[in-house]
Amino acid sequence: MQNYLRxxxxxxxxxxxxxxxxxxxxxxxxxDSYYPPTALLNLSTKPDNQIECPYCHTTGNWSH
Ligand SMILES: [Zn+2]
Structure with missing residues (x-):
C-alpha cells in the first residue's frame, strides 16, 4: 500500500x-495487543475519504 497523499x-x-x-x-x-507496523496499518488505516488535510482542513480530497 502507498503511504503518501497529496x-x-x-x-x-x-x-x-x-x-x-x-x-x-x-x-x-x-x-493490549502488539502488531508489527505493517499489520497495524492494514488493520486500522482510515479510508481516504475520512482523512482531513492538516493544512486546509478539507476532508477526503486526496490524490496518490
Ligand atoms: Zn489541503
Missing amino acids: CKSCGYDMYGPEYLSNTIDPFAYSS
Whole structure:
C-alpha cells in the first residue's frame, strides 16, 4: 500500500509520521495487543475519504 497523499485542494503533501498520525484510526488500535507496523496499518488505516488535510482542513480530497 502507498503511504503518501497529496491534497487536491491545497497541494499539501502528507507523508511519513504525519501521514501515519492522520491515517491511523486510534479506535482500531488496542494497546493490549502488539502488531508489527505493517499489520497495524492494514488493520486500522482510515479510508481516504475520512482523512482531513492538516493544512486546509478539507476532508477526503486526496490524490496518490
Ligand atoms: Zn489541503
